[in-house]
Each structure stands twice: as structure tokens, then as C-alpha cells.
Amino acid sequence: MDLNLAAQTPWLAYQLQFVAGLGPRKAMALLKAVQRQEQVAARKAVWKELNVIGKKVFWSVIDISCLLSFCW
Numbered sequence: 001m002d003l004n005l006a007a008q009t010p011w012l013a014y015q016l017q018f019v020a021g022l023g024p025r026k027a028m029a030l031l032k033a034v035q036r037q038e039q040v041a042a043r044k045a046v047w048k049e050l051n052v053i054g055k056k057v058f059w060s061v062i063d064i065s066c067l068l069s070f071c072w
Contacts, residue, residue, distance in 0.1 A: 001015070001016065001019065003016075003030070003034055003040055003046065004034065004039050004040055006031065006034075007031050007034040007035045013027075013031050016030070016031065019061055020060065020061070021057050021060040021061045022053075022057070022061060026052070026053055026057065029052045029053075030046070030050070030052050030053060033050040033051075033052045034050070037049070037050065043062060046058065
């Protein structure tokens with residue numbers, strides 16, 4: 001899932017809560033943080049710069065889903 005696109009599109013934003021490890025509260029906090037920053041350039045920026053989710057949650061979410069459109 002492209003996190004930048006999800007922050008701009010309501011129907012994609014709604015689906016983020018169903019990514020394992022996030023849930024509704026973390027998904028909403030993550031989307032609000034991305035909207036404040038306007039864009040996330042790298043996957044690790046989601047964890048290090050936004051300070052919304054912890055390291056363990058970050059790695060469990062990354063294993064299941066790509067948070068950005070480019071996955072490496």
C-alpha cells in the first residue's frame with residue numbers, strides 16, 4: 001500500500017487499519033503524521049522521522065505490506 005497515496009485518498013486511508021499490526025488508532029495517527037509532513041520519501045522515515053509507531057510495529061507492518069509504492 002502506498003502510504004503517500006493513502007494519506008490523500010479516503011477510501012485507501014480506511015483500508016490502512018486492516019494492515020496487521022496497525023489497527024484503527026495507529027493507522028489514523030500514521031495518516032495524520034504523513035499529512036502533516038506532506039510526503040514520506042523512504043520506508044525508514046515512517047519509523048524514524050514520524051515517531052508514530054515503534055520499531056517492532058514498523059518491522060511487522062513492513063513484513064506484511066509495502067508502506068510505499070517502491071518496495072526493496
